[in-house]
Amino acid sequence: MAIDYSGQPLLKVENLKQHFKVSNTYTVKAVEGVSFEIYPGETYGLVGESGSGKSTIGRSVIRLYDPTSGSITFDGTDITKKLTRADKKKLRTEMQMIFQDPMSSLNPRKKVEDIIGEGLDIHHTYENRAQRDRLIKDILAKVGLAPEHASRYPHQFSGGQRQRVGIARALIMNPKLIIADECISALDVSIQAQVVNLMKDIQQETGAAYLFIAHDLSMVKYISDRIGVLHLGHLLETGTTEEIFSNPIHPYTKSLLSAIPEPNPIVEKNRVAESYDYKTSGIDYNQGFNHHVGGSHYVKCTDQEFAKWA
Numbered sequence: 552m553a554i555d556y557s558g559q560p561l562l563k564v565e566n567l568k569q570h571f572k573v574s575n576t577y578t579v580k581a582v583e584g585v586s587f588e589i590y591p592g593e594t595y596g597l598v599g600e601s602g603s604g605k606s607t608i609g610r611s612v613i614r615l616y617d618p619t620s621g622s623i624t625f626d627g628t629d630i631t632k633k634l635t636r637a638d639k640k641k642l643r644t645e646m647q648m649i650f651q652d653p654m655s656s657l658n659p660r661k662k663v664e665d666i667i668g669e670g671l672d673i674h675h676t677y678e679n680r681a682q683r684d685r686l687i688k689d690i691l692a693k694v695g696l697a698p699e700h701a702s703r704y705p706h707q708f709s710g711g712q713r714q715r716v717g718i719a720r721a722l723i724m725n726p727k728l729i730i731a732d733e734c735i736s737a738l739d740v741s742i743q744a745q746v747v748n749l750m751k752d753i754q755q756e757t758g759a760a761y762l763f764i765a766h767d768l769s770m771v772k773y774i775s776d777r778i779g780v781l782h783l784g785h786l787l788e789t790g791t792t793e794e795i796f797s798n799p800i801h802p803y804t805k806s807l808l809s810a811i812p813e814p815n816p817i818v819e820k821n822r823v824a825e826s827y828d829y830k831t832s833g834i835d836y837n838q839g840f841n842h843h844v845g846g847s848h849y850v851k852c853t854d855q856e857f858a859k860w861a
């Protein structure tokens with residue numbers, strides 16, 4: 552499905568800051584002025600090492616946090632302002648989250664049908680029991696599970712199957728945006744590919760957009776239309792998957808790319824991982840601003856750095 556980049560973005564995050572005051576003297580600046588957009592039906596991959604602020608961005612977008620500053624616009628509505636009941640309902644249904652660890656995010660005491668049906672129950676989106684059952688069976692089939700799985704409990708599933716339940720729970724609300732926070736990281740490599748393919752198929756069918764969060768670039772490569780590289784709360788580089796992989800500009804992006812193992816043993820033998828240490832790099836993220844490389848490719852740096860790198 553071709554994405555229409557000329558229309559209105561589904562999600563627009565502008566200069567988002569999310570700070571946490573942990574004591575009287577110490578504030579964690581988890582997210583420092585991040586801006587990006589996601590278009591309908593698009594997959595935006597957000598990558599960065601542990602602690603870079605990926606989950607915080609996901610949680611701010613779905614409004615689990617009140618942003619410190621900046622704005623988040625979803626489907627034309629500024630969701631950082633005070634929300635009306637109707638806005639809240641829209642947000643709770645049209646934006647859904649899939650979590651990293653399905654074992655801890657699925658209630659162990661509930662049957663799968665009630666886990667998946669919870670959103671339907673809360674928002675009263677069915678007329679009778681039979682319709683509810685049908686919706687749940689349909690969604691189970693869509694994620695590759697059998698009807699009899701409905702009456703089982705989370706611990707009776709494998710890791711990959713549990714993540715399918717997590718996907719089904721998000722999907723049943725017919726969301727326009729799904730935030731997938733490391734949703735395949737805990738799975739075996741072979742199962743990761745299955746789940747990613749399932750998510751791609753579902754996207755083809757439903758037109759949902761994804762904010763796909765992962766800590767390395769190899770995981771987002773096959774699913775993302777565009778990628779954003781996050782480090783220490785700053786979005787350092789963003790562009791199409793092709794732009795990021797063929798022409799990385801920021802040394803941090805280069806280091807992430809050089810860390811990806813090559814399937815070809817001859818190439819792999821000669822692969823040199825580029826190290827990157829912010830402290831000794833001489834780079835100050837707070838000095839940088841967005842420079843246009845070309846197309847939808849931007850890098851956050853100073854004029855001097857841009858002249859040197861691009």
Ligand SMILES: Nc1ncnc2c1ncn2[C@@H]1O[C@H](COP(=O)(O)OP(=O)(O)OP(=O)(O)O)[C@@H](O)[C@H]1O
Pocket residue numbers: 571573579580581599600601602603604605606607608766
């Ligand atoms: N509620 C909170 N209170 C205080 N600090 C927080 C809070 N949530 C996150 N942080 C801090 O903000 C930073 C970013 O955390 P975040 O969980 O967003 O990182 P991440 O990129 O998702 O990492 P990971 O790959 O390990 O999941 C970290 O330094 C973290 O300790």
Ligand SMILES: [Mg+2]
Pocket residue numbers: 605606607732733
């Ligand atoms: Mg995280």
